[in-house]
Amino acid sequence: MPVPKGSAPSPRSLLRDTAYRAIRDAIVDGTLAPGERLNDGDLAEWLGVSRTPVREALTRLEQAGLVQARPGRYTRVSPLDARAVRGAQSVTAAMHELAVREALPRLSAAEIDAMREANARFADALRDEDVDAAIAADDAFHGVAVTACANPAVRTVIEQFTPVLRRLERLRFSSLAGRGSVAQHDRIADLCEAGDAEGAAAATRANWQTLAPLLDTLPPDDPAEDGPPAGR
Structure with a gap:
């Protein structure tokens, strides 16, 4: 053809x-x-x-x-404001939870190994205070389930809303608080290996909800700014 x-x-x-x-x-x-x-x-x-x-x-x-x-x-x-980021977090957490639930029945041992390897890189990056490498490794870890679930709608929604969260993730991964995600990732991988779809999905949602404390430091809204015209 x-x-x-x-x-x-x-x-x-x-x-x-x-x-x-x-x-x-x-x-x-x-x-x-x-x-x-x-x-x-x-x-x-x-x-x-x-x-x-x-x-x-x-x-x-x-x-x-x-x-x-x-x-x-x-x-x-856009300024970082709590309402916009909270909405993006809720949607993104739900999509990653769905990805794990749908992926687990077909998740191979090699893919679980890939999750563990990505988490090891994530831990190394946090220890080295390399925020860019930490974000890349975190993406690789969660990306295993997103790819394995083979649901294009999940990927599309995640790609749309993740950039809003990324600025907040940079704050988390540049602090000691981000190191708690290493143990959470290990738990997700363990539950996936055990075939516990509901447990792995719940652990994934909990992992994405660790951004919540940082949300409390953001302004609640972003009132429109008045001022002289500015060219685009």
Whole structure:
């Protein structure tokens, strides 16, 4: 069967996706700080692209909760506020719980080994105070079940809401409190190996709920900011 015409990504969509990932990562790692104004001309110059893919990326980031826009006034990095992060945490925890429950009947010994290896890397990264490596290892640990459950809806929802949590995770994994996740990961892997789907799902939800104490340090809401117009 011939390849359908128009099935390959267009250069414009590739530029939009590249801009989205670059701006998203800069927001998550703190390069672009909460509340910082975003000018599409400056971002386009930084990324070496036109303003169009940057504007499309900012719209997508607004839908994901990482950017706030007030037409004619400002576009800025969303401040960390408890209501938005709490909502993202609830949804993400539920999706990871579902992923474990659906994955466990088909989870292989090799995949459980992959979870344990990822957790060992996670522990090493926390000990070395390497936050980026800790986040990557944590993603790898939870990603085993997300991949094994073979549920694209679960993956889509997790990918949408995880970036909102990532800024909070960076705070947790840069502190001693984050080291409690190592033991929680071990328990999840043990329950998976024992075939206890409900126990593993509950332990996974509990692991994602460890961000709750940090939520209490965030402002409860983010009132709209007034001020002079700012270009996008």
